[in-house]
Amino acid sequence: MNLTALHVDFRAKLAVFALMFLLSALLTHDVSICIALVFMLMYLWMQGFYRAGVFYFFAGVLIAFLRTLTGSGGVTVFLPDVLLFALLRISLVMMAAYAMVRMPPSEVTAAFMKMGFPAALALPITFMLRFAPTVRGEFRTVFSALRMRGLLSFAHPMRAFEYILIPVITRSAAISDDLAASAELRGIANPGTHSCLRDIRFRTMDGVLILMSVGLTAICLYFDRWVIL
Incomplete structure (x- = not known):
């Protein structure tokens, strides 16, 4: 059911x-x-x-x-x-x-605004909530790519750690720029009243x-x- x-x-x-x-x-x-x-x-x-x-x-x-x-x-x-x-x-x-x-993330941002949180506190938390699942997806992608190439080995743990960490850091840096550009495009820095397509009600x-x-x-x-x- x-x-x-x-x-x-x-x-x-x-x-x-x-x-x-x-x-x-x-x-x-x-x-x-x-x-x-x-x-x-x-x-x-x-x-x-x-x-x-x-x-x-x-x-x-x-x-x-x-x-x-x-x-x-x-x-x-x-x-x-x-x-x-x-x-x-x-x-x-x-x-x-x-x-x-x-x-x-849009619902989280709208909820923070309704609570009157300052932007200096609300925006970092919003980006963190948006960034966490993205990084998890990047880890899955890197693991899949390394597994297909046979580079994941318990015999060389430090080498495997390097193969995983460097691509994730590189991709995360690029994704953070994309998220910032997306937020600016949606007017997150606008000091006026923000609207939200989602119905935010308690x-x-x-x-x-x-x-x-x-x-x-x-x-x-x-x-x-x-x-x-």
């Missing part, structure tokens, strides 16, 4: 990201993080990001499981425990950031989502501080 993906306003996504970042910094127990991961799985799922939600969720659960192998401290079977501790919390933030990165569902996120934050903090001993 095909379900219609729910459209979430950028301002609501920004609030969810801030709350998940707060939880990742304050929560000390993995169980509390896993509760938040379940919420974020549903959050991504209702927006149509099924594969990303499942990937990050099971990656977080796997990391939490690896941490239980040693209890606390020390080295697990694969990675130092402190690194797993950080990766588990980063996975929560990545789930919140994924929904923001996948938004159209709907009731966005408010409900923020309230649910605040409730989850309170529950996780209470659970982490007073329930888990």
Whole structure:
């Protein structure tokens, strides 16, 4: 059965990201993080990001499981425990950031303008959100080209790293110029009122989502501080 993906306003996504970042910094127990991961799985799922939600969720659960192998401290079977501790919390933030990165840059720019953000802050964030998926596509292109030519080899990792990094940096520099020219052509430097073809509205569902996120934050903090001993 095909379900219609729910459209979430950028301002609501920004609030969810801030709350998940707060939880990742304050929560000390993995169980509390896993509760938040379940919420974020549903959050991504209702927006149509099924594969990303499942990937990050099971990656977080796997990391939490690896941490239980040693209890606390020390080295697990694969990675130092402190690194797993950080990766588990980063996975929560990545789930919140994924929904923001996948938004159209024009919608993000219009949302920033509605919030009254200064251009010095809004424009770099907008370009970053636009640039991230572009660089990911460039990495895929370079990997495909190197694989076809048989240049990717685990026997020579530094050489493979050089073959990957240099083309990506070169292409990224050219793409950044193209993005800047495209933004100027669309009048991003115009000091007047900007229009947007997209309907930027803060709907009731966005408010409900923020309230649910605040409730989850309170529950996780209470659970982490007073329930888990």
